[in-house]
Amino acid sequence: MRAIAQVAGESSVDAEDSAVKSMSGAINGAPSSAVTLSTNTTELKLLRVMQTLHSLCADPSRDHSKKQDEIPSASPELVDLLQGIDLEPLWEQLNACLSIVLVLEGVTKLTEEDEKLNGDDDDDDDDGGKPKEGKKLQNSVAGLLTRFLPTIEAFFVVNACHLDATDEEARNANNVEALVGGETLMAFIATNKVLLNALLRSSPSLLDKGLRAMVQIPRCTVFLDFDVKRFWFKQQMRKLRSQASRRHGSLRLTIRRAYVFDDAYRQLSLRHADELRGRLHVTFANEEGVDAGGLSREFFGILAKEMFNPNYALFTSTEDGCTFQPNQHSTINPDHLDYFRFVGRIVGKAVADGFLLDAHFTRSLYKHMLGLKVSNHWYSLKSDIFIRHFMN
Amino acid sequence: MQAIDPDYYKNLKMILDHNLEDIGLDLTFSTITHWFGRSQTVDLIPNGRNIPVTDKDKEKYVNLVCQHRMTTAIQKQIQAYLDGFYDLIKPALISIFTPKELELLISGMPEIDIADLKKNTEYQGYRVADKEIVWFWNIMFSLSKSDKAEFLQFVTGSSKVPLNGFSDLQGMRGTQKFAIHKASGPAGALMSAHTCFNSLDLPTHNSEEEMKEKLLYAIKEGAGSFQFS
Numbered sequence: 249m250r251a252i253a254q255v256a257g258e259s260s261v262d263a264e265d266s267a268v269k270s271m272s273g274a275i276n277g278a279p280s281s282a283v284t285l286s287t288n289t290t291e292l293k294l295l296r297v298m299q300t301l302h303s304l305c306a307d308p309s310r311d312h313s314k315k316q317d318e319i320p321s322a323s324p325e326l327v328d329l330l331q332g333i334d335l336e337p338l339w340e341q342l343n344a345c346l347s348i349v350l351v352l353e354g355v356t357k358l359t360e361e362d363e364k365l366n367g368d369d370d371d372d373d374d375d376g377g378k379p380k381e382g383k384k385l386q387n388s389v390a391g392l393l394t395r396f397l398p399t400i401e402a403f404f405v406v407n408a409c410h411l412d413a414t415d416e417e418a419r420n421a422n423n424v425e426a427l428v429g430g431e432t433l434m435a436f437i438a439t440n441k442v443l444l445n446a447l448l449r450s451s452p453s454l455l456d457k458g459l460r461a462m463v464q465i466p467r468c469t470v471f472l473d474f475d476v477k478r479f480w481f482k483q484q485m486r487k488l489r490s491q492a493s494r495r496h497g498s499l500r501l502t503i504r505r506a507y508v509f510d511d512a513y514r515q516l517s518l519r520h521a522d523e524l525r526g527r528l529h530v531t532f533a534n535e536e537g538v539d540a541g542g543l544s545r546e547f548f549g550i551l552a553k554e555m556f557n558p559n560y561a562l563f564t565s566t567e568d569g570c571t572f573q574p575n576q577h578s579t580i581n582p583d584h585l586d587y588f589r590f591v592g593r594i595v596g597k598a599v600a601d602g603f604l605l606d607a608h609f610t611r612s613l614y615k616h617m618l619g620l621k622v623s624n625h626w627y628s629l630k631s632d633i634f635i636r637h638f639m640n
Numbered sequence: 641m642q643a644i645d646p647d648y649y650k651n652l653k654m655i656l657d658h659n660l661e662d663i664g665l666d667l668t669f670s671t672i673t674h675w676f677g678r679s680q681t682v683d684l685i686p687n688g689r690n691i692p693v694t695d696k697d698k699e700k701y702v703n704l705v706c707q708h709r710m711t712t713a714i715q716k717q718i719q720a721y722l723d724g725f726y727d728l729i730k731p732a733l734i735s736i737f738t739p740k741e742l743e744l745l746i747s748g749m750p751e752i753d754i755a756d757l758k759k760n761t762e763y764q765g766y767r768v769a770d771k772e773i774v775w776f777w778n779i780m781f782s783l784s785k786s787d788k789a790e791f792l793q794f795v796t797g798s799s800k801v802p803l804n805g806f807s808d809l810q811g812m813r814g815t816q817k818f819a820i821h822k823a824s825g826p827a828g829a830l831m832s833a834h835t836c837f838n839s840l841d842l843p844t845h846n847s848e849e850e851m852k853e854k855l856l857y858a859i860k861e862g863a864g865s866f867q868f869s
Contacts, residue, residue, distance in 0.1 A: 605746055
C-alpha cells in the first residue's frame with residue numbers, strides 16, 4: 249500500500265512541478281499580480297494535485313478510522329516532497345495579491361455582483377496590476393476572493409496539516425507547532441483576517457472543507473468574527489439535531505405547570521445524551537397546544553429562573569445579583585451533582601437549539617465551559633469584580 | 641452566601657499592597673470555610689496550615705485562595721455541570737468562542753435602550769451640557785447592537801439589562817445607577833470602568849472621533865487584555 253502510494257505520489261509530483269513552473273513563470277512575467285497571468289485552471293490543478301498527494305501519502309492504517317473532519321496528517325515523505333517543491337514564492341505572491349485586495353476593500357464599499365464573468369475576462373488581459381484594480385472595484389470583496397480561492401485552499405492543504413512525527417498530545421491540542429506550516433499559516437491568517445471573514449461570510453461551507461483549520465486550531469478561531477463562528481456553530485448543531493431525530497425521534501416532554509423544574513429534571517435525567525439532541529417538543533399537562541417553538545421558549549424561560557431559585561441552593565450570585573456560579577454548599581442536597589448535570593443539559597439544549605436564557609454566569613465559569621485554563625485566579629476575580637482596569 | 645464579595649476582594653488587595661508585618665496579619669497557606677456555624681480549615685498546599693505566608697510568596701497565596709474559592713471548592717459541581725453541557729455540545733464545538741461571546745450565545749444580544757440609560761445616568765465632574773457628554777451620547781446612539789452589548793459588559797460586567805430598565809441597575813450595594821466620572825489624566829487617554837459601581841471613568845477628549853475610537857478600543861481590546869487571566 250505504502251509502495252503504491254509512493255509511486256503514485258512521485259508521479260504526481262511531476263504534474264505538480266509543471267503546475268508550479270507555469271505558476272512561477274506567471275509570477276516572473278508580471279510581478280505585480282500572479283493572478284493576471286495564471287488562469288484559474290492551473291490554480292485548480294495545483295489544488296487538486298495537493299489534495300491527491302495528501303490522500304496518497306496518508307498513512308492508511310490511521311486514516312480509515314478517523315473522522316473526516318479532522319486535520320489531516322502529513323507523512324515524512326510528503327513533507328520532504330513539499331519541501332522539494334518549494335512553494336514559498338507562490339505564497340508570497342498570494343500574500344501580495346491579497347494585500348492589493350485589502351487596499352481595494354478599504355477604498356470603497358463594494359456590492360454584490362456576479363464575479364465569474366469578470367474573472368474570466370481578466371484572465372485574458374495581461375496588463376499587470378493597475379488596470380485590473382480599476383476593473384475589480386466593481387466586484388464584491390467576496391467575489392474578488394473567490395478568484396484566489398483555489399490558491400488559498402492549496403495554501404491550507406499544504407500548511408494546515410499535522411507533522412507525522414508529533415506526539416498524540418500535541419496533535420490533540422491542535423498546537424500550531426504540530427503543523428507543517430504553523431507559523432506561516434498564523435501569519436497568513438492574522439494578515440488577512442478581514443478578507444477571510446468576508447470570504448467565509450459569503451461561502452460558510454468552506455469551514456467544513458478547505459478552511460476547516462480555521463475552526464479547529466484554537467489559535468485561529470480568535471481571528472474569526474462572532475457572526476461567522478455563530479453561523480458555523482448553528483449549522484453544526486442543526487446537523488447533529490437532525491441526525492439525532494432520525495435515530496431517536498423527537499425529544500418529547502410532558503410538563504406540569506406547577507412542577508416544571510422537577511418534571512424536567514426527572515424526564516431529562518433518565519435519557520441518554522444522544523436522545524437529548526433530537527427536536528424538542530414540550531407539552532404542558534392538561535393544556536392544548538402544539539409546540540412550534542413557543543412552548544419550548546416558555547419552558548426555557550421558566551427553567552432559567554428556577555435554576556437560580558435559592559431553595560435549590562445550586563447557585564450563588566455575585567453581590568449585584570447579576571451573575572451566578574455554583575454554590576459551594578449545594579451539598580445540602582445529596583443529589584446536587586445530578587441537578588448540576590441537569591442544569592448543564594438545560595443550558596446546553598438551549599444553546600444547541602438556539603433558545604435564549606436569561607442566565608448569566610461568572611466569567612470563570614464561562615472559561616471552564618470553554619476549556620480555558622484559569623491560570624491566574626487573582627486576575628480572574630478582579631475581572632469579575634473590578635473588571636478591565638486600564639493604566640492604573 | 642455571596643460567591644464573590646467586594647470585601648473579600650478588598651482584603652486580598654490589601655494583602656498584596658501592604659507589608660504583612662505592617663498590617664499585622666499572620667497568614668498560613670490555608671483558608672477557613674464556614675458552614676452552618678461550623679468552621680473548617682482547608683490546606684491550600686500540603687500541610688499548608690503550618691506554613692506561614694511571607695511577603696515574598698503572598699502573591700502565590702492570594703492566587704491559591706482565589707483558586708480555592710472559585711474553582712477547587714466547587715470543582716465537583718462545575719464538573720457535573722460541564723458533563724451535562726457537553727452531553728449536548730462537544731467541547732471542540734463550543735471552544736471556538738471567547739467567554740464574552742459565550743455569554744452572548746447563551747443569553748442573546750440584549751435590547752439596550754440608550755435613551756433609558758441616558759435618563760438614568762449620574763455625572764461626577766461633568767455637567768450634562770459638557771461637550772464630552774454630548775459626544776458620548778452621540779456615540780452611544782450610533783453604536784451597533786453588539787457594540788452596545790459589549791459596552792454594557794464593559795461597564796457592568798454582564799450584558800444583562802435590568803428587568804425594569806436602567807433605573808433599577810444593581811451595583812454592589814443595591815441600586816447603583818450608571819455613572820460617568822471625569823477621569824484625570826491627559827486628554828484622549830483610555831477610559832476605564834468599575835463594574836461593581838457601574839461607573840465609567842471618562843477622560844477629556846479632543847474630538848468626538850477620538851472619543852469613539854477610544855471607546856471602541858476599550859470595549860473590544862479592554863476585555864481581550866484580560867484573556868491571559
